[in-house]
Amino acid sequence: MAGLVEQLQVDAMNPDVPVSTLLRKVKVAAAKLGLDDALTWVENELGGYKENLPEYRKGKGQTVGLNPFHGWQPIHFGDPRLADVVGSIHFYEPIANYEALLEKGEGPFQLPLPNEIVARLNQTFQFDVPRVANNIARGSIVQIVQHVRDMVLDWALELARAGVTGEGLSFTADERQRASGAHISIGTFHGSFNSGDALGANSRINQASTDSSNNATAENSVFGNLEQAVRTHVSDPQARDAILEANEEMRSSRNRRSMLAAYNRFISAASDHMGVIAPFLPALGNLIG
Numbered sequence: 249m250a251g252l253v254e255q256l257q258v259d260a261m262n263p264d265v266p267v268s269t270l271l272r273k274v275k276v277a278a279a280k281l282g283l284d285d286a287l288t289w290v291e292n293e294l295g296g297y298k299e300n301l302p303e304y305r306k307g308k309g310q311t312v313g314l315n316p317f318h319g320w321q322p323i324h325f326g327d328p329r330l331a332d333v334v335g336s337i338h339f340y341e342p343i344a345n346y347e348a349l350l351e352k353g354e355g356p357f358q359l360p361l362p363n364e365i366v367a368r369l370n371q372t373f374q375f376d377v378p379r380v381a382n383n384i385a386r387g388s389i390v391q392i393v394q395h396v397r398d399m400v401l402d403w404a405l406e407l408a409r410a411g412v413t414g415e416g417l418s419f420t421a422d423e424r425q426r427a428s429g430a431h432i433s434i435g436t437f438h439g440s441f442n443s444g445d446a447l448g449a450n451s452r453i454n455q456a457s458t459d460s461s462n463n464a465t466a467e468n469s470v471f472g473n474l475e476q477a478v479r480t481h482v483s484d485p486q487a488r489d490a491i492l493e494a495n496e497e498m499r500s501s502r503n504r505r506s507m508l509a510a511y512n513r514f515i516s517a518a519s520d521h522m523g524v525i526a527p528f529l530p531a532l533g534n535l536i537g
Contacts, residue, residue: 251413251414251415251416252273252276252277252280252414252416252417252419253277253404253407253408253412253413253414254404254408254413254414255273256270256273256274256277256400256401256403256404257401257404257405257408259273260397260398260400260401260404261401266344266347267343267347267393267396267397267400268294268342268343268344268347270397270400271290271293271294271343271396271400272294274286274290274400274403275287275290275291275294276417277407277414277419278290280414280417280418280419280424281407281412281419281423281424281427281428282424282427282428283427283428286403293342293343293396294342294343294344295342296340296341296342296345297340298340299473301338301339301340304391304392304395304396305338305339305340305392306336306337306338306339306527307336307337307339307384307388307392308332308335308336308337308388309335309337309359309382309383309384309385309388310322310335310356310382310383310385311323311325311331311334311335311380311381311382311383312358312380312381312382312383313375313377313379313380314377314378314379314380314381315377316378320381320383323369323375323377323380325373329519329522332522332526333522333526333529334361334365334369334382335382336526336527337359337382337384337388338527339392343392343393343396346389346392346393347393349389350386350389350390350393353386354386355384355385355386355389356383356384356385356386357383357384357386357389358381358382358383358384359381359382359384360379360380360381361380361381361382364533365380365533366378366379366380368533407427410426410427411423411426412426412427470528470531470532470535471495471496471498471499473528474495474525474528475492475495477524477525477527477528478491478492478495478518478521478524478525479492481521481524482521482524487517487518487520487521490517491514491517491518491521491525493517494510494511494513494514494517494518495514497510497513497514498510498511498514498532498535507535511532514532
């Protein structure tokens, strides 16, 4: 019987084997080899992400608005940076959801924006559209699924190069020791699967509204993760301090008026660092609303 690592290599090259099935085999191998970080990654892919979203699960959509007479129409923003912010999409769901989505249709697929964001866009740009959404190209979903498949194959090949093949579903003590030195790169994660060396902003920002029972926790998460992202990715000390000061003003605001004033100062201070703050803007909009 072929070892588990060899099975992974064969199955990863077979397009008929679902990626979610591959990941369950990775979970077995990671658990038996004691590779905790690999286990965390595969559990996130199978169960969905709550934080530490990899770069390959971030994308862009085409923002469209529902015209009562002409149906869905593209929305064109004068500021390309704003278009990038509104069109930013974070794919948090389990990989099996995206595989099922690909089986159902050819796309494009549509992700509605929350009502609070729609109201703010209507107010700011004098729109009059009841619904706004981001159209997601089928290729964007395919790319995520195939990227995960490729990572499984790379991981299995690296284990094999390290002399870790297994026999059936079992691994020897020597193979477990060899596996501890195997390296692979997964999205924003770099380093040994068992080292816990992770790089990147730990943001959990998407376009979903926060449940009222979790508002306080959500606010702390938004401002705390935003602070971490700014400290990590904004190298200019003056700009970094200005952004952090505005972020703290938003955090300490006690009413909508003071929050909105702090938000405007925040946007002004961070205008040259939209790539850093873009994932947080939908959640900040929800808090202001």
